[in-house]
Amino acid sequence: MSDTARLRKIVHVDMDAFYASVEQRDNPDLRGKPIAVGGAAARGVVAAASYEARKFGVHSAMPSVTAARKCPDLIFVKPRFEVYRAVSQQIREIFAEYTPLIEPLSLDEAYLDVTENLKDMPIATEIALEIRAKIKAATGLNASAGISYNKFLAKMASDLNKPNGQAVITPKNGPGFVERLAVKKFHGVGPATAEKMHRLGIETGADLKAQSLQFLSEHFGKSGPYFYGIARGIDERQVQPDRVRKSVGAEDTFMQDIDDLASATSELKPLTEKVWSYCETKGFSGKTVTVKIKYSDFTQATRSRTTALPFANSNDILEAAAGLLATVYPFKRPVRLLGVTLSALTNEDIAANTDQKQLGFDL
Template sequence: MPADQPAHRKIIHIDMDAFYASVEQRDHPELRGKPVAVGGAALRGVVAAASYEARVFGVRSAMPSVTAARLCPDLIFVRHRFDVYRAVSAQIRDIFADYTPLVEPLSLDEAYLDVTDHLWPGQTATQVAREIRARIHETTRLTASAGVSYNKFLAKLASDQNKPDGLCVITPERGPDFVLALPVGKFHGIGPATAGKMQAMGIQTGADLRAQPLEFLRARFGKSGQYYWNISRGIDHRQVRPDRVRKSVGAENTYFTDLMTLAEANDALVPLADKVWRHLDARELCGRTVTLKVKFADFHQITRARTLPRPVASQAEMLAIAGELAAMVLPDARGVRLLGITLSGFDHENPVEHVQLRLFDE
């Protein structure tokens, strides 16, 4: 383990399994064991979540509903019930609070817990993770996966290893080498666009990333270069922060085929707006500023924003504003590689820190 990585930290990452879809299957026995998608089945509907039975067919969150239905003809669409999901999330967080005050929620269905200074004599973080998972199942009749490690990066990686209903522990001895064989696209903090850029440079795995000098990574990726250098060695100094404040919520997507027309861009904005609005709705947030991010095929990036004198009233209004902003800069002969929508300017009574949503299941 690296000498500059604190050895004593005990971090748990809890991630509910197919949360929205699992709640629906729990509450509707006729859906159990069947492919289920939470979301609208209409032409412009988007999948908010997919059960594991649906994922076998390639159905994923943020996928257009028509695509999901084509992949899985027997797919059952159900409307979301965010009030129910919030209530279940509150039950889960009550359980977390019994073990540590250092809980950092990432969304309704996942959180980091730092139990370093909150273990009984002889108790281990792994035992706590097992107990939390058992209590979640007993209380909610839902399953959760957990990752345990000495930092946030590795704990989150671990929670994804044995899904669903799994537990993975990455010890300080295993940590530095655990990442070597993993594709860089699996690393938390490396999105699709950055993963694609790395792959174009021949950086496919954690081992490839570790082989790059720090100066090279800083030159290619700016301030993030230090973070990438660290995580390729199992180092992550970020603390679990229960009081962090979010200032915006955004979603973006990188396209394998460049968008050449305004109409194509407008169509692509629909799932982005849906993703952002679902996250806002789940957290009961409202904001006044809509920002559009556009990255062209030559990697030149611009943003355009509009601030209302009042909170944005609906997903449709947010989408309409984003479309108007897009019309200011598109079409462009270079083609569009990436689009993003962010909503900010939240009420002071209910501030949140910036969170960037990806258009695929974690």
């Protein structure tokens, strides 16, 4: 491990059950009760669950019908993303009092590099305590924090004393902590990767550490060196305040499956408008549009098109998306979900492209 990595002070702040906590804050009748933010309909999905609901096994990304079965008294609350974004902005302003090196991961969590900070505070744990107290005072919400010498361990530490707590993993303790940890609990190791590791006899951080760099690269490609490092408590990724967004997307699950092209195509319009609205707000566009089609049996297909120039408006994105959707019609099964994603993002002058024909090819 390099001296630079060892000396860094990274704080990972993670709001506790963020969406659900905002709803309980704003509606006293929901406090102390199991709630799920999301749709209660048969096709709904849980976006967030309160800690009262989590005791029953309810968690984010779970189908609403499953959540209701696990917790019969579960209360479903419609999401209010404009409120969550406003609260998130309050929290970011608190972060900015301490450091300009802030890397948001989502509305409710971020990495902060406080190695050198605006308050000249030498102890990162005290910074984390202050930030959490200010978040509570400003928003009424609880935050947890992890403090360590790299991003991976700071992220892992923030889960150790949830909710409303914090934990530190020191350079001395980092490698041993990783060795004892089950690989399925590693941040960045999803279910499929964990299963692959298990098939290779890798169950813990110690098992991962026992593998050579060559072995990990052969089996996990570009992720091999990353796994080799974190197995030893090493992660030299920097906190990136200007992290470039790679794509913008929107998707919708339908109340009833769709089996005709006209109905499916009409569902693309609100998705492309949502994507373009975000792009306009941020001042960029993209050159690649991708359509995701999920069928009634949960199998899915994607189709992409890349253009020579950035898309100039939502109608152009809709036209491209509709053309891509038509390539999979007749549908092999009824469609339950459609998604539209814009990638190859750029801040080129898109106004100059409005009257120019989009030249493209399918990938």
